[in-house]
Amino acid sequence: MRNKREILILGAGYAGMSAAVNLGARVKRRDDVRVTVVNAGERFVERLRLHQTATGQQLAEFDIPELLESIGVGFIRGRVREIDPEANTVRLDDQRLLRYDHLVYALGGVADTARVPGADEHAFTLDSAADAASLAGRLDRLAAGTVVVGGAGLTGIESAAEIAERYPQLRVLLLGRDEPGAAMTDKPRAYLRAGLDRLGVEVRGGVDVVKILADSVELAAGESITADAVLWTSGVRAAPVAAAAGLTVDDLGRIVTDPTLRSISHPNVYAVGDAAAIEQGYGLMHGTCQSGMPTGVHAAVSLTRELKGKQPKPFRFGYYHTPVSLGRADAIVQFTKPDGSPRRWYLTGKRATWYKETVNAAPWPTFLRMTRFPGSGAIWPSGGRYTRRAGAR
CATH class of the missing domain: 3.50.50.60 (FAD/NAD(P)-binding domain)
Incomplete structure (x- = not known):
């Protein structure tokens, strides 16, 4: 029996989990493909709600390995230390060495504390x-x-x-x-x-x-x-792992991708979410959950095409809204054009609060739907273009 095709997904945030559950559901009946997620922890972190955690509020806890196991996706707990894209290996902090044929890089970004002393x-x-x-x-x-x-x-x-x-x-x-709100209308x-x-x-x-x-x-x-x-909270930079590995990155350490989200220097590496520098017709995408989850889905769809001997399609994405909470009982939602510039439409007060809480709800139900119906939920691919019913910021 021939060896399995190994697909590693590094990171289990919004983009990484979108890639993992969508891809896992698409290949779960194939015995020649193995999908494995590598993440530092077993709990899914709702980064959009960490300002609530920072004020002592308790959020729901979601177990990553349990969900992945239901669709036959493996899970390895560990921190990525280095990648060798020539040998197609990933080394973890405890020196474990993992091999891959395809890699989805979803290690996200962190606050850019390096540019201000102290x-x-x-x-x-x-x-x-x-x-x-x-x-x-x-x-x-x-x-x-x-x-x-x-x-x-x-x-x-x-x-x-x-x-x-x-x-x-x-x-x-x-x-x-x-x-504050400089990109909004008056x-x-x-x-x-x-x-x-x-x-x-x-x-x-x-x-x-x-x-x-x-x-x-x-x-x-x-x-x-x-x-x-x-x-x-001023500015975001990518983890240094990609740059240290010799992948082509931009000045913020994000992997520079081609139109299909593959690394321009190493095409068996897909970059998604905050870790990717993705060019669209209106310019570089800015990292948000609103754009991150579709990149993960697109990587899953593209890898499925590659496994069938087909070429992946270009990724296209347009923004829809900018929801902002003002505590627990107030919010504002600025609707936007696909390039992120503001439209005339907006919501405030209770309507905006309801809207934001609905679209920024924990993505776990979406992930669960993806395990049964790949591409379903808040985001789905349609002819290479990603649209939204109501997506998180």
Whole structure:
């Protein structure tokens, strides 16, 4: 009997799990293919909700190996140490060596703490559930004081709002180069700012953080702000594994892909989610769950085609919306054009809260549907273009 075709999926976030469950369901009746997921933990992390974990809220727990076992996909718990794309091997931290014929690289991204001195040592991040829990512990110990949130993007806005709502005794200061909601139209942006004001979040746009100390934040203009805790959400960079392996990456360490999501330097490697630099007609995609899950599905569909001797099709994707929570009882949803620019339509208040909670619900039901009906759920491929019923941000 010939050897099995080995497909390794590195990472079990939104993109990696979308690839794993979709591919596993498509090849589960084949005895010549083995699909294995490698991930540092067995619990699925809802990164979109880590700002809730950071404020002490309990989220549902989902077991990755249990779901994968139901469709015959293997699971290995371990951290990826290095990849040898010439030998087609992956080495884990405990020195285990894994072989692959095809690789799906879904190791995601982390907060870019390297570009600001002191961020690594003194700032909290939301890169993992453990990181979020660490911040929650710090906030619980503060009877008073100032929490600085660095970065006025979506993660920074949601985190600042959540902290201000859950810890009203704390001063919450949101710092960013741009104003919150800068990509929205006038009315949604005004609603967003009013919501932050209502929660007591102080906003300062047009500022650059140049250094983070144990008890303060220094700005480019020379000002120093006392801080009892700093959450850093400004910018994302990819894990260094791909660059160290010699795969072609961009300046943020993301694997540069061809139109089908294969590495331009190593075509037996697919890159998905935040780990991939994917060019579309409107420019480079920005990493979100909204775009990450479709890349995982596309990789699964493409690998299935390759296993049948067919060529994969190009990936095409258009954005649909930008949902932003303002605590647990308020939100705003800016609908967008496919290139991410804002449309006139938007939702606010209770309607926006319901919408966001619906589309940002845990993806586990979607993964379960994929195990039975590959490509079903919130996202599915149609002629090479990915559309959405209602997808997470």
